[in-house]
Amino acid sequence: MNNIEVVNLTKKFGDFVAINGINLEVKKGEIHAICGENGAGKSTLMNMLFGLIEPSSGQIFINGEEVHFQSPKEAIHQGIGMVHQHFKLVPSLTVYENILLGEEIVKGFKIQQRKEYEEVQKTIDHYNFDLNGKDKIQDISVGAQQRVEIIKMLHRNVDILILDEPSAVLTPQETDELLDNLIALRNSGKTIIIITHKLDEVKKCADRITVIRHGKFIGTVNNKDVNQQEIAKMMVGRDVKLDLQKEDSERGNVVLLAKNINAYSDSGSQVLYDVSMNVHEGEIVGIAGVEGNGQSFLMNALSGMLKLESGEIIYQDNSINDKSPQALRDMKIGLVPEDRYLHGLNSTMSIRDNLIAGYHWRKQFCDFGVLQQKEIAHHAKDLIERFDIRNCDNTSLEVGSLSGGNAQKIVIAREMSMNPNLLILSQPTRGVDIGSIEFIHQQIIEFRRKKKAVIVISSELSEVMTLSDRIYVMYKGRVIGERLTKQTSKEEIGVLMAGITDGEAKFGE
Amino acid sequence: MDELLIILHSTFRMTAPIALAAIGGVFAHRAGVLNVALEGMMLVGAFTGVMVSYLTGSILIAVLAAVLSSMILGLLFSVFGITLKGNVIITGLAINTIVLGLTAYILQVFFGQRGVFSNPKIIGLEPLDIPILRDIPILSDILNNQTPMVYVSLLALILAHFVLYHTKLGLYIRTVGEKEEAAYSVGLPVNKLKYISVLIGSFLCGLGGVNIALENVTMFVEDMTVGRGFIALAAIFSGQGTPIGTFIFSFLFGFADALQIRLQSLNIPGAFIQMIPFLFIVLVLTVVGIISVRGRTSRGIKNE
Numbered sequence: 001m002n003n004i005e006v007v008n009l010t011k012k013f014g015d016f017v018a019i020n021g022i023n024l025e026v027k028k029g030e031i032h033a034i035c036g037e038n039g040a041g042k043s044t045l046m047n048m049l050f051g052l053i054e055p056s057s058g059q060i061f062i063n064g065e066e067v068h069f070q071s072p073k074e075a076i077h078q079g080i081g082m083v084h085q086h087f088k089l090v091p092s093l094t095v096y097e098n099i100l101l102g103e104e105i106v107k108g109f110k111i112q113q114r115k116e117y118e119e120v121q122k123t124i125d126h127y128n129f130d131l132n133g134k135d136k137i138q139d140i141s142v143g144a145q146q147r148v149e150i151i152k153m154l155h156r157n158v159d160i161l162i163l164d165e166p167s168a169v170l171t172p173q174e175t176d177e178l179l180d181n182l183i184a185l186r187n188s189g190k191t192i193i194i195i196t197h198k199l200d201e202v203k204k205c206a207d208r209i210t211v212i213r214h215g216k217f218i219g220t221v222n223n224k225d226v227n228q229q230e231i232a233k234m235m236v237g238r239d240v241k242l243d244l245q246k247e248d249s250e251r252g253n254v255v256l257l258a259k260n261i262n263a264y265s266d267s268g269s270q271v272l273y274d275v276s277m278n279v280h281e282g283e284i285v286g287i288a289g290v291e292g293n294g295q296s297f298l299m300n301a302l303s304g305m306l307k308l309e310s311g312e313i314i315y316q317d318n319s320i321n322d323k324s325p326q327a328l329r330d331m332k333i334g335l336v337p338e339d340r341y342l343h344g345l346n347s348t349m350s351i352r353d354n355l356i357a358g359y360h361w362r363k364q365f366c367d368f369g370v371l372q373q374k375e376i377a378h379h380a381k382d383l384i385e386r387f388d389i390r391n392c393d394n395t396s397l398e399v400g401s402l403s404g405g406n407a408q409k410i411v412i413a414r415e416m417s418m419n420p421n422l423l424i425l426s427q428p429t430r431g432v433d434i435g436s437i438e439f440i441h442q443q444i445i446e447f448r449r450k451k452k453a454v455i456v457i458s459s460e461l462s463e464v465m466t467l468s469d470r471i472y473v474m475y476k477g478r479v480i481g482e483r484l485t486k487q488t489s490k491e492e493i494g495v496l497m498a499g500i501t502d503g504e505a506k507f508g509e
Numbered sequence: 510m511d512e513l514l515i516i517l518h519s520t521f522r523m524t525a526p527i528a529l530a531a532i533g534g535v536f537a538h539r540a541g542v543l544n545v546a547l548e549g550m551m552l553v554g555a556f557t558g559v560m561v562s563y564l565t566g567s568i569l570i571a572v573l574a575a576v577l578s579s580m581i582l583g584l585l586f587s588v589f590g591i592t593l594k595g596n597v598i599i600t601g602l603a604i605n606t607i608v609l610g611l612t613a614y615i616l617q618v619f620f621g622q623r624g625v626f627s628n629p630k631i632i633g634l635e636p637l638d639i640p641i642l643r644d645i646p647i648l649s650d651i652l653n654n655q656t657p658m659v660y661v662s663l664l665a666l667i668l669a670h671f672v673l674y675h676t677k678l679g680l681y682i683r684t685v686g687e688k689e690e691a692a693y694s695v696g697l698p699v700n701k702l703k704y705i706s707v708l709i710g711s712f713l714c715g716l717g718g719v720n721i722a723l724e725n726v727t728m729f730v731e732d733m734t735v736g737r738g739f740i741a742l743a744a745i746f747s748g749q750g751t752p753i754g755t756f757i758f759s760f761l762f763g764f765a766d767a768l769q770i771r772l773q774s775l776n777i778p779g780a781f782i783q784m785i786p787f788l789f790i791v792l793v794l795t796v797v798g799i800i801s802v803r804g805r806t807s808r809g810i811k812n813e
Contacts, residue, residue, distance in 0.1 A: 073696050088694040090684050101684060102695035109676045266805045300807065307806045 002061075003028040003160055003191045004049065009058030011044055018044045020215045021058070026160075031182060031192045033206035033223075035199075035235055038403035038433040039391055041215040042195045046162050049193075050082040051075040062160075081153030082162040087145050091138035095131055096120035099152045123155045127188075129181065141292075143174030147181070160191045167201055168404070168431040172459065173290060179205045197235065197433045199228040211235055236435050244438075246445045249469045252281030255422050255453040256302075261311030263301050271297040273478045275311070279422070279453045284444065286468030286485075287457040290497050294477035295457045296338055299426040302455070303335045304328050305343075315422065329358055334415035338426035338457075340404075344411040347400035351392055352380035354399045355414050379417075387413035388439060405436035412440055416447060423447060426457040441467060461497070465490055475499040514650040516767050521652065521659050522725065523770070524763025526551065526717040526734075528662040531741035531748075531755045532669045533713030538750050539673065540706035541686035545601035546586050548738025549608035550711045554579040554718020556612040559729040563631045571632070571723065576715035582608070583711025587704045605738075613731050626729040633727035634658070634719070658720035665713055669752040682706050714738070736787075743790055747797045758793070765789035 006024040010017065019041045026032045036042045047053040049060065051069030060067055062078055069075045072082070089098045096117045105112045105119065121133040129147050137145060146166060153161055163182075167175040182192055182205055196202060202209055203223065211218040211234040218234050232240040256279050263272040271294055279285040289295050300306035302313065304325045313320050320328060325335055337343035345354050356365050356376055365372055365379070380395040389409045391402060399407055408429070415423060428444070429437045444467055448454055458464050464471055465485060473481045473496040481496040530547045537544040558575035562568060582604055590597040616622050636654045643653045652659075673679035685692045685702045692699050721737070722729055740762050748754025765786040772782050 071696070072694065084694075086690075088688065088691040090688045090691050092683070092687060093680075097680065098691070101680075101691065102697060104677050104680065106677060111675055111677060111680065264806050266807055305807055 005061040007059045010056050012056045018215050022217045024210055026193060028191055029189050030207040031186050031205050033202045033209045034195045035197060035209055035231060036212040037235055037435050038405040040212050043164055046164060046195055050080060076156055079159040081158030083149040085165045085168055087149055089137045089145055089148060095135050095148050096133040098137055098148055099155050124151055143170050162193045164195045167198055199231050213237055232434055240434060240438060244441050244466050249282050251283050252451060254278050254280055257314045259312045261301060262309040263297060263306050264309055271477050275479050277472050279455050281453055282448060282451040284448050284454040284468050286464035286471045287474060288461055288464040288471050288493055289474035291459040293474045295474055299338055299457050302424055332420045334420035334423040336411050336415050336425040336428055340408055340411050345399050345407060348398055350396045351399050352376050352395035354410055355380045355383055359418055383413040383417055404431040405433045408432050422453045424455045473497055516771055517651045519767040520764045521655055523766035524760045525659045525662040526720045527737050527741050527762055528756050528759035529713045529717035530738055531744040531759045532665045532752055533710035534741055534745050535750055535752055535755050536682060536706035536709045538745050539686045540682045540703045542703050542707060543597050544707060544710055545598055546604040547714055547741050548734055549605035550579040550582050550714035551718040551738050552734045553582055553608045554715035555722035555733055556729055558719045559631055559722045563628055566632060568632050572719050575719045576712055579711045579715030580708055583708045587707045591700055591703045609732055624731045631727045633723040656724035658716055658724055661716055666752055666756045761793060762790060
């Protein structure tokens with residue numbers, strides 16, 4: 001029996017057809033993956049199922065009954081719950097308070113905190129989730145926060161759970177845990193729809209896969225009948241190279257050298273211990289490690305956002321210990337920060353302004369303090385074409401209106417277009433779709449061809465392995481190992497990431 | 510020792526208006542609405558209280574009218590700042606300016622007074638001599654024989670703490686202020702909650718105005734709140750939006766005020782003495798600022 005049936009569903013925003021006559025059947029008790037590139041209309045489709053957007057035409061049936069949701073509340077009432085990509089949790093409240101938000105248990109005026117906690121912990125334990133109801137949201141990991149969102153829906157007795165890009169914010173370990181949880185939920189009879197473009201995850205957990213492209217239904221297939229290549233082809237509409245080819249690098253002089261850097265976080269704990277590393281011209285150096293082992297702090301230290309306690313960072317024979325990100329950009333270092341919306345972009349500023357942000361006062365764009373709008377618009381148009389940034393016909397629109405992949409392309413286009421000597425990228429393809437990942441990777445390799453230096457920090461091991469010539473592995477704030485990519489394997493790096501070494505000396509300078 | 514008790518007694522007296530406005534302001538603050546109109550709300554409360562007391566001779570009606578007038582301003586602030594989504598700072602400042610001008614205008618046009626309105630027909634609130642309390646040593650010197658609003662300010666502290674941390678209303682207000690999308694996603698009435706928060710604030714501001722005009726003195730003086738609404742804001746921020754923290758900072762500021770009054774008998778130029786509370790506030794805020802910045806290792810603006 002079909003839990004959800006969507007017939008000829010269409011959504012138009014003005015002249016733009018976001019969803020064009022889509023048919024979808026989701027069976028009870030299956031994990032159904034909705035795959036498509038960014039901007040294909042996956043989220044629009046799900047938002048219609050969840051009552052956030054009203055369809056222009058077409059029908060939605062839940063358990064054989066036609067429904068017209070006006071709000072998420074009605075959807076939840078009908079047993080449909082959604083976990084959004086950006087969590088809707090209150091950081092200073094506890095897990096149980098967040099889960100029961102709006103449905104508190106009261107006696108008179110007073111909230112029965114102990115009873116609330118017990119009720120919620122019962123649900124958590126019932127589904128065997130790794131959560132403590134009394135923890136505050138601000139103290140738990142992103143993965144745990146997502147589990148809170150899932151429990152929040154389960155506690156409201158939903159049978160159908162929609163997850164929008166659930167792994168976009170998770171570390172590989174957390175992702176595995178999530179997939180295990182989803183499979184367990186499916187086995188207990190829940191229906192799960194997962195929106196994603198990460199094919200390895202789809203292969204791991206889905207029963208059936210529906211692919212949409214440019215708002216159109218491409219097909220629904222059984223997971224066991226297809227391989228990753230085939231799904232990618234359905235999504236993108238052409239053959240996609242999942243493996244990158246790159247020629248050997250010709251190493252030049254040292255561009256950046258970090259010597260024994262130590263640093264503390266704002267909360268006063270040491271986060272970098274004696275980290276030393278270097279990168280040469282014409283070389284891509286990868287920093288691998290399980291998320292939370294100091295890579296973010298290393299990125300902040302290298303990009304001038306974290307003060308060093310001791311040690312030195314030398315760039316082209318000059319110390320850059322006390323330089324701001326702005327000064328570093330002036331010294332021809334391109335910076336692609338980890339969180340594009342926090343440090344990479346101003347999401348309420350226009351696309352074209354974001355394409356010059358950080359370089360906006362340069363003579364080319366700003367003459368006597370006056371922004372040269374014509375030049376800026378021209379520059380934007382040029383980059384959008386060169387970097388194949390989509391949905392950017394109007395460059396005065398807010399950057400926040402772009403999908404993750406396109407927003408990331410904006411950051412990368414901006415930093416690369418200023419022709420730096422060294423490019424430092426942190427999580428360059430997080431939350432980015434396959435087509436864009438392929439493109440960004442090619443750009444990085446093309447950049448190396450020009451004898452430039454690149455540092456790539458990524459928690460995606462496969463990304464580090466594909467791109468880098470040399471890899472440093474970080475563990476608990478230290479560099480625990482250094483390997484030449486050609487002489488190592490995913491397994492060996494994986495072991496290092498877990499903090500296991502046999503105490504051997506590091507590979508030479 | 511006696512000197513200290515006298516200063517502490519007068520500290521509670523000087524704290525009351527600041528604490529009332531500040532504890533009231535905590536609600537709007539926690540709901541994510543910056544209410545800079547606390548000043549105007551207090552002033553209108555003081556003015557209305559005095560006028561109604563003079564006209565009716567009933568202190569009860571005067572207090573009710575003071576609260577009502579302040580809440581009307583709260584409503585006005587909410588309509589422009591919340592429903593119509595105007596800039597809350599401009600809305601708040603506009604309210605302060607209007608109150609300042611309007612009270613002076615009414616005073617002059619209808620009562621023929623300039624700057625000060627004082628009349629024997631104005632009935633004020635007298636200090637209370639509380640049984641039991643009067644027999645406890647030390648405590649009676651500090652807390653007995655205070656005016657009603659001093660006790661109300663202590664009651665407000667306890668109630669505010671309870672409401673904010675132990676009731677649905679408080680939980681929802683905190684949710685709205687901290688993560689509005691979370692409130693929307695579970696269908697909480699966001700705007701209604703903001704209205705309630707602002708109105709609780711203006712209710713207490715009205716009482717603060719009564720304290721200033723009908724307890725400590727029984728008259729109205731133009732701009733007689735002299736920035737206490739803004740001092741209350743400083744107390745809220747320094748106290749990080751918790752009722753207890755806010756009260757502690759209100760108390761500190763009240764202490765500076767009490768000290769100032771005490772020192773007026775000394776042979777130091779009056780203008781300098783009157784600076785003490787404000788210098789004290791600058792000092793306190795500087796210390797609070799330094800403590801929060803110290804130990805930060807990331808450069809530039811706050812990241813997290």
